[in-house]
Amino acid sequence: MRERWIVYVLRCAGGSLYTGITNDLTRRLERHRAGTASAFTRSRRPVRLVYQERQPTRSAALRREAALRSLSRPEKLALVRGKRLGSRAAISRDWSSPSPSPRCARGSGCGSSSG
Numbered sequence: 001m002r003e004r005w006i007v008y009v010l011r012c013a014g015g016s017l018y019t020g021i022t023n024d025l026t027r028r029l030e031r032h033r034a035g036t037a038s039a040f041t042r043s044r045r046p047v048r049l050v051y052q053e054r055q056p057t058r059s060a061a062l063r064r065e066a067a068l069r070s071l072s073r074p075e076k077l078a079l080v081r082g083k084r085l086g087s088r089a090a091i092s093r094d095w096s097s098p099s100p101s102p103r104c105a106r107g108s109g110c111g112s113s114s115g
Helices: 025-034 058-069 073-081 086-092
Strands: 005-012 017-022 047-055
Touching (some): 005 058, 017 025, 017 047, 017 073, 047 058
Antiparallel strands (some): 005 047
16 A cells, blocks of 8 residues: 655644644644644644645655745645635645745745746
C-alpha cells in the first residue's frame, strides 16, 4: 500500500495556528489533544483541525508545509476559509516543483504581475 501524507492546520486555544504533516491524521490529532505531539500545541490546548490536504509523498508534504508556514496569518485564515489568495494564488499550485524565493513569494514584483 502506498503511503499517504497529509498537511494539516490546527487552530489552538487563543486562536494561534499550527501547521504540520503526518501519514496518520487520526493518530496525530489524538497525540496533539493528549499533549504529546508537540511542545507548541501542548501549551495551547484544546486544538481543532481546520484544514487538511493530501500530498503524494513525504517530500511534497514537507514542501507544502513550508509554503503554508511562510504565509501571513491573514493568508492562512483565507486558506482555512477556502478563499482564493489573490496575489498568492500560487499557493494552490503543484508543490512538487521548486518554490519561488521568499522575496518573490511575498509579491515584491518579481515573476508575473499580480492580478
